Amino acid sequence: MIELIQFPWSPFCIVQRRILEFSGTRFKTTNIPNTDRSLVWKLTRGQSYQVPVLRDGRHVVFEAAEDSQAIAEHLDQKLELGLFPAQWRGLQTVLWRHIEDEIEGLGFKLNDIYFEEFIPAKERLAFVRHKERKFGRGCLAHWRAGQAELLQQLAASLGPYEQMLLNRSFLLDERPRFVDFDLYGVLGNFMASGHYEFPAAHAEMRKWYSRMTTVRAGDFSS
Numbered sequence: 721m722i723e724l725i726q727f728p729w730s731p732f733c734i735v736q737r738r739i740l741e742f743s744g745t746r747f748k749t750t751n752i753p754n755t756d757r758s759l760v761w762k763l764t765r766g767q768s769y770q771v772p773v774l775r776d777g778r779h780v781v782f783e784a785a786e787d788s789q790a791i792a793e794h795l796d797q798k799l800e801l802g803l804f805p806a807q808w809r810g811l812q813t814v815l816w817r818h819i820e821d822e823i824e825g826l827g828f829k830l831n832d833i834y835f836e837e838f839i840p841a842k843e844r845l846a847f848v849r850h851k852e853r854k855f856g857r858g859c860l861a862h863w864r865a866g867q868a869e870l871l872q873q874l875a876a877s878l879g880p881y882e883q884m885l886l887n888r889s890f891l892l893d894e895r896p897r898f899v900d901f902d903l904y905g906v907l908g909n910f911m912a913s914g915h916y917e918f919p920a921a922h923a924e925m926r927k928w929y930s931r932m933t934t935v936r937a938g939d940f941s942s
């Protein structure tokens with residue numbers, strides 16, 4: 721059986737979890753603590769400490785490069801999901817780079833503000849240290865103080881995606897492609913704390929998000 725090693729609120733893990741649900745295949749999730757990556761280290765033979773990692777029988781799939789999509793491509797090929805069709809090659813790459821850079825860069829900060837609600841007390845020191853080593857001393861307080869501005873920036877960054885949804889059901893097509901799942905994961909992380917809703921201006925995105933929550937590969941003829 722396929723196993724997804726994750727932490728549940730991670731944007732990149734939500735992407736793969738939703739792809740697996742979409743496919744209808746049987747899979748299990750294994751949650752690891754944010755501050756203990758030893759299972760990832762062991763499975764990847766010391767090549768990665770990141771989640772998600774996918775275990776598919778004897779095969780372990782993980783992102784070995786900053787801009788790879790190895791897990792999604794593996795699932796797409798194995799389960800024939802039509803996530804990376806030839807006609808959207810190139811364009812999807814441009815889009816997912818924007819999603820994983822600009823949108824994710826705003827969304828995770830807005831979620832991390834509430835880290836005390838989802839990181840157990842005994843892991844908080846390591847969590848804060850990790851963030852401050854990467855983003856500077858006091859970064860969490862800084863993001864908290866700038867919350868309204870971060871929300872405004874996020875709403876503005878989502879503007880083009882709202883426009884893409886004005887005349888079709890999914891971002892590129894009448895069925896979801898990889899970028900739909902990618903944006904879904906990043907927004908799922910943004911809303912994981914339960915403190916946020918969709919920016920009010922983005923009515924089409926709100927409907928798309930709810931479609932993306934339930935859509936199944938079986939809804940489409942291949």
Ligand SMILES: N[C@@H](CCC(=O)N[C@@H](CS)C(=O)NCC(=O)O)C(=O)O
Pocket residue numbers: 730731732733769770771772783785786787788
């Ligand atoms: N490009 C990777 C990024 C994965 C990633 O950044 N994962 C985060 C969790 S959301 C992580 O494990 N970061 C390493 C760390 O926190 O030390 C992907 O698409 O899977």
